Amino acid sequence: MSIKMLIAPLLALSLPAMGAESDTQRLNTASDVLKEIMTAPDKGIPGDLFHKAYCVVVIPNMKKAGFVFSAKYGRGFATCRDPKGTGWTAPAGLRVEGGGFGLQAGGEGADIVMLVMSDKGMQGILASKFTLGGEASVAAGPVGRDATAQTDATMRADILSWSRSRGVFGGMSLQGGTLRADDDANKAIYGQKESNKEILTGKVQPPADASSFLQEVAQYGGESRKS
Numbered sequence: 001m002s003i004k005m006l007i008a009p010l011l012a013l014s015l016p017a018m019g020a021e022s023d024t025q026r027l028n029t030a031s032d033v034l035k036e037i038m039t040a041p042d043k044g045i046p047g048d049l050f051h052k053a054y055c056v057v058v059i060p061n062m063k064k065a066g067f068v069f070s071a072k073y074g075r076g077f078a079t080c081r082d083p084k085g086t087g088w089t090a091p092a093g094l095r096v097e098g099g100g101f102g103l104q105a106g107g108e109g110a111d112i113v114m115l116v117m118s119d120k121g122m123q124g125i126l127a128s129k130f131t132l133g134g135e136a137s138v139a140a141g142p143v144g145r146d147a148t149a150q151t152d153a154t155m156r157a158d159i160l161s162w163s164r165s166r167g168v169f170g171g172m173s174l175q176g177g178t179l180r181a182d183d184d185a186n187k188a189i190y191g192q193k194e195s196n197k198e199i200l201t202g203k204v205q206p207p208a209d210a211s212s213f214l215q216e217v218a219q220y221g222g223e224s225r226k227s
Contacts, residue, residue, distance in 0.1 A: 023188040024209045027091060030058040030077050031213040033111045037162070038220045042144055043169045045113065045162060049141065051226040055080035055116035055125050055200070056088075056217050057179075059096050061109040062163075073097055074112060075182055078125055079217055082202040087223045088214050090206035092199040093185025094125075097178045110165035112174070115141065121158030126197045129180040132159065133173075140171030 034056075038044045050056075055078055062074030077091040096112065116122050124130040132138040141160035163172040181196040194204050206214060 023093065023185040026060060026075060026185070027077055027189070027209060027213050029060040030091075031216050033060045033164070034058055034113065034213075034216045034220070037111070037113060037164060037169060038216075040169065044144070045115065045220075046142055046144060047220065048226075049115055049117070049160065050221045053081075053115040053117060053221055054119065054122040054225065056221060057094060057112075057114040057116070057125070058213075059094070059112035059114075062096065062112050063109050072177075075185065076112070077185075077213065078196070078200060079214060080116070080122060080125065080200045081225050084202055085224060086202075088217050088221070089200050089202045090204050091189075091210050091213055092194075092196040093182030093189070094196070095180050095182045096174075097180070098176060110163045112161065112163050112172075114138075114159050114161045114174070116159050118158040124158070125179070126200055128196070129178065132161075132177045132179065133175040138174050138177075140173045143170055 057076060057078040059074040059076030062072060074096045076094055076096070078094050079088045079091045081087075082089050116125055118136075121136045124136040127135075130136065136158035137156065138159040138161055139157035141162045143162070159174075161172055161174045162169065183193065186194045186196070186199065189207055189209065190199075190204065198204055
């Protein structure tokens with residue numbers, strides 16, 4: 001039996017198990033992840049960067065699918081600043097796959113946070129699918145609430161990213177990862193099919209279940225973007 005024939009059943013079993021958490025629970029978990037990261041002493045995401053971000057993406061508990069097959073897989077949510085200037089849009093479901101996440105074998109998970117720092121990066125988030133480092137550049141973000149973006153890579157990056165695994169928090173480049181719309185999550189939360197572009201451009205009202213997540217984002221990112 002070939003290696004491919006052995007791997008396929010393992011992947012088929014692993015990925016549904018990773019999505020077993022309900023979409024509402026995952027949204028609440030994303031809220032908790034952001035709060036815990038931002039309130040950790042001297043280990044949060046710099047406030048000045050958060051206030052300049054166009055969008056925020058939180059992927060709680062990103063997984064590596066088993067020992068043999070090295071696929072990485074996670075589901076989470078994004079929100080962008082409402083173009084009407086009234087805060088943040090309703091959250092849109094996202095799936096992230098692959099990329100240089102450096103996760104441990106055997107299902108060790110990591111919480112991923114991304115800040116979208118440019119219009120180009122935001123257009124990628126609005127698309128049904130795009131590759132980090134392809135259509136939009138991505139770099140590891142600096143750590144510390146008072147840290148400033150000093151390096152050229154950080155200053156130029158369309159997207160900055162961080163990870164937290166086993167309590168260790170730091171910048172991590174997600175080069176090569178793929179982001180795609182999570183249509184199943186959107187349908188579960190909104191009761192009907194809604195595209196990420198419709199949601200993240202403020203054309204869909206946020207559900208009550210999103211209030212905690214959006215409150216956390218507004219607390220650390222502010223209601224309006226600073227240039």
